[in-house]
Amino acid sequence: MPETATEQRQGAAEDRLRAHVETLERRLRKRDEQRRAMLHIMGDLSEFNKRLANQRKAMLHVLADYEKDRRRLARQTERLDSSRRALLHILQDSHQDKLRLEASRKAMIHIMGDLRETTAEMQRREQELRDKQEQLVQAGKLATLGELTTGVAHELNNPLNNIGLFVGNAVDLIELAVTEKEQIVGELHHAMQQVSKATEIISHLRTFGRAAPVSREPTSLREVIERALSLMREQLRLRDIEVTVDLGAEDPVVVGNAIQLEQVFINLLTNARDAVAESPRKQIRISAAAGGGAVEVTLVDSGHGIPPGLERRIFDPFFTTKQVGKGTGLGLSITYGIINEHGGTISVESPPGEGATFLIHLPLAPADAQEAAP
């Protein structure tokens, strides 16, 4: 048995060795596995690291952006702050404004109260003014009449004188027992003519001066101008004033008051009469042209004209360039008022070195009223 023992021992040692190898092999495998695992982990780690680096870079960008944003925010905050302060000021101001407004509102209420009183007063005054204006119209007519009186007295004196003479002649003829009846009748007939001449003047003056309600009707402008001229003719003739009237072929008809319109032309003619008094050539020219639903009447005199700068003022009431006692200063202002009431306009032109030109613009009567004119 040695051999067997040795063999046994050998076998045991072999077994132990085999076991040991196996263990070692196992360990080796395990190590290998661990290494491989480690390698794996290392790879992962490297990957992770790379990703981390990328993230860091990204983070840096974000940080830079963030910094920019922060700065922008800081600036905005600053701006906001100043806005806030401004707003505070504004608020304070607005508060004061509100206080002031409140005070104003209270004052306003007072003013409104006053205004109501004033309005009532105004209305009363307006009524008064209207009354006064009506009186003024009448006064104006009388003023025009007053300016006419001297001329008219002369005009009346002539027919009266002639009547006296004709009737006296008739009386003489009868006393002388003249048998020819025709001669006596002739004298009386002449006297009658003079009577109607005087009556015409008187009745014209009476119509003109009457305080009649102002009616409006279709009125022939030609007739108006002729009637005004008939009152003025004697005065103009005696002063050697040449009057030419050119109203064209047609007869313009306007809606208005014949007496008032007549007054307009009497005033303008009186004015022109005085304006040409010192002129070498004494001329007054009246012309009219109708067209476009209106008529344009022009009155030109050969007088000394209107001093520059006074063209506006001559239509003012009581403005006169005539000497004290020579003019009332009402004529042209009344004229202006009348033309205005008739929906027209009147203006004056006075080029230096020439006479004055008065321009009257009046709307024509509607076509159906044209026929109705007397």
Place this chain on the structure above:
Amino acid sequence: MTTTMSVLIVDDDPALLQALPQALRLRMGGVTVETADSAAAALERIAVQDYDAVVTDIKMPGMDGLALLAEIRTRRPDTPTLIITGHGENELVVRALRGGACDFIQKPIDRGYFVAALYRAIRAHAVHRKMKERQLALESCAEELERLVQKLERPPRAVPGKAES
């Protein structure tokens, strides 16, 4: 007055030129009345005829009565001129009288007054004319007389030397 009188009436009113001459014809016997409707026409008439009197209105277009009066005073200083004025025109009356008008008549014309004034003017004119004629005759007589006296006185004065010694 036996001779016919001639009167010129100047006015611009045709009715008056009809009425007034008729009144004169009826009230004054033997009167010739002529009329002129303007001062210019009156001057033409005056140039060819010597009227016994001129009657003119003051207010006339163109040349007025006062201007006509002045013209008559230079052209025919002897012709009496009467002026017709409106009532109450005293200033014009004074101017007319200062300008040599013989008289004035106010309108409305009183025919009796007018005829009387006209008669007076014509008579005064006639008297004046007669007086002037007599004066002229007298003057020529006086001259004749003077000449005769001189003729009679001449011989003794012809030799002054003798008279001295």
